[in-house]
Amino acid sequence: MNFREKYGQWAIVLGATEGIGKADAFELARRGMDVILVGRRREALENLAKDINAETGSEVKVLCQDLSEYDAADKIIEATKDLDMGLVNYVACLHSMGQYNKVDYSKYEQMYRVNIRTFSKLLHHFIGLFKERDRGAFVTIGSLSGWTSLPFCAEYAAQKAYMMALTEGVAYECKNTNVDVLLLTAGSTITPTWLKNKPADEDAVAAAMYPEDVSREGFDQLGKKLSYLAGERNRINHHKRISEHDRDEIIEELGKMFTHMA
């Protein structure tokens, strides 16, 4: 499906420099959209912009912005106000590994600004804009940990749960409009961040997907599903986990996977 015809000219990927965001940016350009890449590393973003343009012919802009800045959402809204915005893809989500109390609280505040404050302000703005003109899409990247919880990465899982619940609720509210909202949940995905924090569990590692597959499979579901978990193996494993185990057992199992991060 040509997303540009359905949603509008421009897609913005928040957290596009590497991993799932980079794959999403390529995929959106392949689906006909011009793309705005947001991240902090200008040189890497500019190289990516050249690569996407060379492969797809789409126009690509770089918007260097730290999403943890207090007015990050306002700056993004201002920078996009004269463009025909079609799709917003919120990918960036900060995390911190280790025992909850041993992480400096300022790190949690930085996470809060990226994962909750900037995210919710952009969701609120763009859903309003898209509903007003009855066209557009918003895709949030979720994590299985937001449906469970995650010892030794507890604040991340809690903030992810917020992003996921909010996106699903808004997705339902947009159901009978031409605004498509999707929570695209990823399981283990082979990105630079994941490679630094790999779980000590062979099943989880074996189920890991490539970011390009998450993006392709996920965007195929936009407009069809409100909430979608990428990967057949992830769907089977998640269903088995929640149908065969109680919450205590699930927390124990996840905790053991990340004890090495304590």
Ligand SMILES: NC(=O)c1ccc[n+]([C@@H]2O[C@H](COP(=O)([O-])OP(=O)(O)OC[C@H]3O[C@@H](n4cnc5c(N)ncnc54)[C@H](OP(=O)(O)O)[C@@H]3O)[C@@H](O)[C@H]2O)c1
């Ligand atoms: N990888 C997995 O196994 C996995 C599994 C489940 C869910 N997810 C979710 O998938 C998404 C992407 O994960 P990922 O592993 O690809 O990478 P990630 O580490 O979450 O994201 C990296 C991207 O976010 C940008 N970013 C980070 N902090 C930023 C900030 N303060 N301001 C602006 N941009 C910032 C980085 O670019 P710059 O450095 O240039 O800023 C980079 O492009 C996240 O929402 C994550 O929760 C990932």
